[in-house]
Amino acid sequence: MKNEEKHALSFSFSRWWAIVLKEFIQLKRDRATLGMIVGIPIMQLFLFGYAINTDPKHLPIAIVSADQSVFTRSFISAMKNTEYFRFEDKVRDEHSAKEALTTGLVQFVITIPVDFTRKMLRGEHPNLLIEADATDPTAIGNAAAAVIALAGSVIQRDYQGAAPVLSESPPTPPYGVVLHKLYNPEGITSYNIIPGLMGIILTMTLVMMTAVAITRERERGTMENLLAMPVKPFEVISGKLIPYIFIGLIQSTIIIVAARFLFHIPFLGNITVLFTMILLFIAGNLTLGITLSSFANNQMQAMQMTMFTIMPSFLLSGFLFPFKGMPVWAQTIGSVVPLTYFTRVVRGIMLKGSGWTELWPNVWPLLLFNVVVLTIGIKFYRKTLD
Amino acid sequence: MSSGSINKDFAIDVRNLNKSFGDKHVVRDVSLQVAHGEIFGFLGPNGSGKTTSIRMMCGLLTPDSGEGTCLGYDIIKQSDEIKRHVGYMTQRFSMWEDLTIGENLDFVARMYAMPDRKQCVETTLKQLGLEERASQLAGALSGGWKQRMALAACMLHNPEVLLLDEPTAGVDPKARRDFWEELQQLAAKGISVLVSTHYMDEAERCHKLAYIFNGQLIAQGTAKEVIESQHISTFAVHGGDLAALSQELKGKPGVDQTITFGDTLHVSGKDEDTLKATLSGIAQDSRYKVQLIDTNLDDVFIHLLGTKGKQDEKANA
Numbered sequence: 001m002k003n004e005e006k007h008a009l010s011f012s013f014s015r016w017w018a019i020v021l022k023e024f025i026q027l028k029r030d031r032a033t034l035g036m037i038v039g040i041p042i043m044q045l046f047l048f049g050y051a052i053n054t055d056p057k058h059l060p061i062a063i064v065s066a067d068q069s070v071f072t073r074s075f076i077s078a079m080k081n082t083e084y085f086r087f088e089d090k091v092r093d094e095h096s097a098k099e100a101l102t103t104g105l106v107q108f109v110i111t112i113p114v115d116f117t118r119k120m121l122r123g124e125h126p127n128l129l130i131e132a133d134a135t136d137p138t139a140i141g142n143a144a145a146a147v148i149a150l151a152g153s154v155i156q157r158d159y160q161g162a163a164p165v166l167s168e169s170p171p172t173p174p175y176g177v178v179l180h181k182l183y184n185p186e187g188i189t190s191y192n193i194i195p196g197l198m199g200i201i202l203t204m205t206l207v208m209m210t211a212v213a214i215t216r217e218r219e220r221g222t223m224e225n226l227l228a229m230p231v232k233p234f235e236v237i238s239g240k241l242i243p244y245i246f247i248g249l250i251q252s253t254i255i256i257v258a259a260r261f262l263f264h265i266p267f268l269g270n271i272t273v274l275f276t277m278i279l280l281f282i283a284g285n286l287t288l289g290i291t292l293s294s295f296a297n298n299q300m301q302a303m304q305m306t307m308f309t310i311m312p313s314f315l316l317s318g319f320l321f322p323f324k325g326m327p328v329w330a331q332t333i334g335s336v337v338p339l340t341y342f343t344r345v346v347r348g349i350m351l352k353g354s355g356w357t358e359l360w361p362n363v364w365p366l367l368l369f370n371v372v373v374l375t376i377g378i379k380f381y382r383k384t385l386d
Numbered sequence: 387m388s389s390g391s392i393n394k395d396f397a398i399d400v401r402n403l404n405k406s407f408g409d410k411h412v413v414r415d416v417s418l419q420v421a422h423g424e425i426f427g428f429l430g431p432n433g434s435g436k437t438t439s440i441r442m443m444c445g446l447l448t449p450d451s452g453e454g455t456c457l458g459y460d461i462i463k464q465s466d467e468i469k470r471h472v473g474y475m476t477q478r479f480s481m482w483e484d485l486t487i488g489e490n491l492d493f494v495a496r497m498y499a500m501p502d503r504k505q506c507v508e509t510t511l512k513q514l515g516l517e518e519r520a521s522q523l524a525g526a527l528s529g530g531w532k533q534r535m536a537l538a539a540c541m542l543h544n545p546e547v548l549l550l551d552e553p554t555a556g557v558d559p560k561a562r563r564d565f566w567e568e569l570q571q572l573a574a575k576g577i578s579v580l581v582s583t584h585y586m587d588e589a590e591r592c593h594k595l596a597y598i599f600n601g602q603l604i605a606q607g608t609a610k611e612v613i614e615s616q617h618i619s620t621f622a623v624h625g626g627d628l629a630a631l632s633q634e635l636k637g638k639p640g641v642d643q644t645i646t647f648g649d650t651l652h653v654s655g656k657d658e659d660t661l662k663a664t665l666s667g668i669a670q671d672s673r674y675k676v677q678l679i680d681t682n683l684d685d686v687f688i689h690l691l692g693t694k695g696k697q698d699e700k701a702n703a
Contacts (some may be wrong), residue, residue, distance in 0.1 A: 018496035022485065029484050225480035227446055229497040230469040 015231050019239025023213070027243050033209065041201045041251045045258050048193045055142050055187050057083050061108040062091035062100055069117035075154050082150065084143040107133045107140060110147070142187075183351045190263045195350045196319040198255045199342040202248050202278075203285055203313050210244055210289025211302035219298045233381060241286050248282035249275075259350070268353030274346065277363070281342045284370045291377035313339040338369045397422050397547050397578035398443055400454030400461065405438050405447060412438045414601040415452070420547075420580050420594070425573045427592030428582040429687065435601040436582040437477055440549050443580070444474045457546055470498065473540035477551040477582075479532045481539060483525030487516055490524050491539060498543035506542065514538050530561035537568070548572065550581040554588065566591055586683045597687060599694050605686070613686050618642065619658035620681040621665055623651040626673035638664045643692055645685065654685050 027033060061079075065072055079085050085108070091100045097109040111129040119126040130147055132140045184191040214237075217223040226236060252275070259265040288309065296302035313319075316326065316334035323334060334340050341362040348354035348362070356363070398420040405413040413435040420426040428436050441447040443456055445465025453460075459467040481490045491510055495503045511517045514534060527535060533553055540548065550569075554562045566588060569579055573593075581592070589595055595612050597605040605612045623631065628651045632644040635653060640660030645652045655661040662678075669676040 012499065014499060015497055018493055022482070022489075022493050025489060026482065026484050220483070221476060221478040221480040222482055224446065224476050228444060228469060228474040228476070229494070230466055231497055 011232065011235065016235045016239045019231070019236055020242045023240050023243045037205060037247050037251065038254070040205055041197075041254045044197055044201055045194070045255065045262070048197050049190050049258070049263055052193060053189045054138055054192075055189055056139050058086040059084060059108065059139065059143050060088050060106040061085040061110065062088045062097045062106045063110050063112070064092065064094050064097045065112040066114040067112050067116040071117045071120070071154070072112050075112075075150065078150050078154050079147065082143075082146045084146050101131060101133055104133070108143065108147075191265050191351060192347070193319075194255065194259045194263050194265055195346040196317075196343045198252055198278075198346050199281065199317070199339045200314065200319055201251050201255065202281060202342075203310055203339055205251065206244055206248055206282060206285040207289045207292065207310065208303060208306040209247070210241065210286050211292040211296060211306050212299050213240055213244075214290060214293035215296050215299050215302040218293075237290060237381070241290075244286055244289075245279070245282055248278065248285075252278045265350060267350050269349030270355065273355065273359070274349045277342070277345050277349070277359070277366075280363075280366055280370065281338065281345075284338050284366060284373065287370060287373045287377050291373055291380065294377065294380040313337045316340070317343050319343050335365070338366055341365045395422070396420060396455075397424070398426075398454070398456050398580060400443060400456075401452055403439065403442055403449045403452035403454065405435075405442060405450050412601050413442070413449075416598065416601070416603055417452075418596050418603065418606065420578050422546075422578050423573050423576045424578055424593045425569060425591065426578070426580045427589045427595040428580060428598065429584070429589055429595060430582075430598035431691065434598045436598055437551055439598065440474075440551050440580065440582065444468055444472050444549050446474075470543070471545055472547045472549060473543070473545035475536050475540045475548070475550045475553055477555070479536060481524050481532070481536055483523065485524060486521050487511070487524050487527070487535060488520035490535070491542060494539045494542050500543060510538050510542055530557050533557050533561065533565065537565070541572075546577060548577060548579045548581075550579065552582050552584070554583065554585065562588070586687070589683050595683075597690055599691065604690055604694055609683055613681050613683065616681070616686050616689055618654045618656055618681050618685065618689055619661060620652050620654040620679055620685050621661065621676055622679045623653060623665075623668065624649060624675040626671070631668070631674070635664070635668075640664045643685075643689055645688055647684075652679075652682075652685055654681060654689060 063076060065076075076087075080087070088100065088106050091097050091106060091109075094111065097106070097111075100106040101109050109129075109131040111131070113126060113129070116126050116128070128151060130144065132144055134140060181187055214223075217226065256267075256271075256274075260267060289306070292305045292309065293302055296305055312333055315321070316330055317323070317337050317339040318334065319339065323331065323340065326334065344362045345354075345359055345366075348359055352358070396419045398418070400419075401417045403413055403416040404411070416435070416439050418426070428440070430436050438447060442449045443454070443461060445456075445461060445468050448462060453462070455461060456468045457471050459465075459471075461468065482493070485493065488507065488511065491507045492503065495506050500506045508517075511520050516531075516535070524532070524535065537550075537553065548569075554565055557565065562585070569581070570591070573579055581588075583589060590609055592609070594608055595606065596603050597612065605615060607615065628646055628649070632646060632651055635641045635644050640655045640657050640662075641653055641664060642655040643653075645654075653661065653665060665676050668674050
């Protein structure tokens with residue numbers, strides 16, 4: 001065997017570079033994909049960042065009050081101050097209030113019965129009725145809690161001393177509960193959503209694009225040409241991935257910039273730590289894409305497989321719905337999804353300023369995921385046309 | 387591998403190659419030798435195993451059994467070396483349609499680590515006559531140009547062996563003729579060419595032929611040898627209503643097959659005397675002119691297809 005032929009068996013930088021160049025040129029000519037790279041993060045940022053709010057304010061409410069007193073007025077003005085409610089002044093009687101609730105004109109009806117204040121002062125323990133449209137539990141949750149808390153505090157403030165009966169019945173608990181909303185004291189949804197969005201966008205675009213990029217070569221017949229050339233599978237695969245690493249970094253940067261300047265989300269952690277984790281997550285998604293491409297025969301199948309793998313990421317990773325609130329089986333599935341850990345990592349770095357020590361419980365599962373998927377990918381990557 | 391049985395004098399020397407996909411036995415015991423500087427024609431109907439055989443010879447597929455060398459390199463263990471010295475042109479256009487002609491050639495030149503890459507690409511473009519269109523997308527080329535470009539691309543690294551899989555399918559006659567002239571020049575330079583084709587005029591230009599059917603080689607040799615090996619005689623009939631005559635002759639003693647070529651009807655059979663006797667009746671009809679001719683490749687291949695097909699049917703029944 002001649003010397004130059006021994007050369008052919010080792011990694012060649014120039015062949016690898018040729019693949020990288022080719023991918024960049026092809027990507028440059030693929031307007032649709034380019035649009036997707038920039039379009040998807042921007043669209044999702046706007047939709048998730050501006051449209052979605054799990055703590056909605058200014059919900060329509062009707063008050064049916066048969067008791068006009070200082071207390072009820074003060075109660076209503078306190079409700080106004082919470083900003084959770086928008087009062088439908090036209091609805092005043094019980095009948096029209098019921099109708100308004102059914103048609104969706106209002107989401108809450110508060111009924112203050114006749115002689116409420118008097119009965120209360122007498123210690124008869126009267127009831128305030130709050131009717132809420134519970135077809136959307138998320139929408140009314142916080143607002144309902146606010147009304148209940150309000151009732152107690154208004155009574156305490158306005159009637160302390162004046163009505164000694166009240167301080168005994170209902171009995172005040174002998175302790176106070178203090179809730180500190182840490183990391184996001186105002187409970188702003190976008191603080192939660194925007195950092196989580198980074199993982200969603202990276203998963204969506206990168207898995208699909210790599211899976212498609214490799215099946216496309218197979219579908220168009222150019223893979224046969226590549227295989228007939230003296231190029232190592234590792235050179236082909238790693239070369240093809242380089243542009244997508246850049247794409248992932250661009251998308252992440254768009255989100256970080258938007259988080260900072262558009263949504264004013266605090267960034268407490270270290271940017272280097274964040275980008276290191278982003279690279280690790282990108283690597284995981286790219287290997288997943290390649291692995292999927294080994295099983296797909298054409299671009300359509302690759303696309304379908306991507307959708308299939310992305311679905312649990314979307315729903316079970318804790319991005320949209322609280323992870324701890326899911327049943328155990330769903331949490332188990334969620335624990336296999338890399339996005340679960342990445343979402344925690346990004347939120348941890350941005351909102352809590354976590355460092356490597358705090359992040360480690362979420363870092364090793366990501367590392368493990370990369371190793372496992374890479375092993376499967378290498379095992380099934382087709383080096384020949386067999 | 388028993389290296390004694392492999393002759394290094396051959397550019398390609400494969401023995402008893404077998405390949406199955408699932409329960410389909412696509413290539414059965416294929417053995418063939420291509421000498422240096424030889425144009426070797428690989429013929430056979432669609433799905434007979436031509437592409438699979440070619441892919442095994444250049445290391446794209448691993449044979450289930452069998453052995454062989456390409457330029458002295460083992461087709462199973464040394465596919466990397468084979469790839470460096472062999473040019474393979476796929477049946478379907480497999481250059482990147484979203485790269486320009488120049489970019490495609492440049493990519494290929496980089497893949498083979500060609501010294502003086504830019505010069506090499508420019509020379510190729512010049513030879514192709516595509517200098518001015520170098521920045522056009524390869525996908526925009528017409529069929530004939532695509533074939534020429536693909537050939538140029540697989541010639542870029544100066545291979546010693548060319549494996550061409552139906553390179554002229556769907557190409558116009560002039561482009562086909564030019565293409566073959568190029569092949570003959572290459573062969574004259576000592577490059578060995580294995581080319582699969584469906585065209586008989588192309589087959590006649592080959593130094594040697596192999597005919598594959600249902601994964602098996604059923605005839606091999608020079609065109610003359612292949613024709614003679616089948617021992618069939620052919621009469622040409624001119625004039626009259628040939629379609630009706632063709633129907634009439636089917637099944638008559640000595641008549642194995644009838645093929646219409648434009649205004650000529652070829653009637654062939656293994657038994658020349660019986661065939662002659664059958665045709666003597668027709669020769670008396672003044673409308674027809676009957677004469678004994680040399681059997682050509684078309685007659686032989688259709689004959690091979692017919693007899694092999696019948697044998698296989700019997701074997702399966």
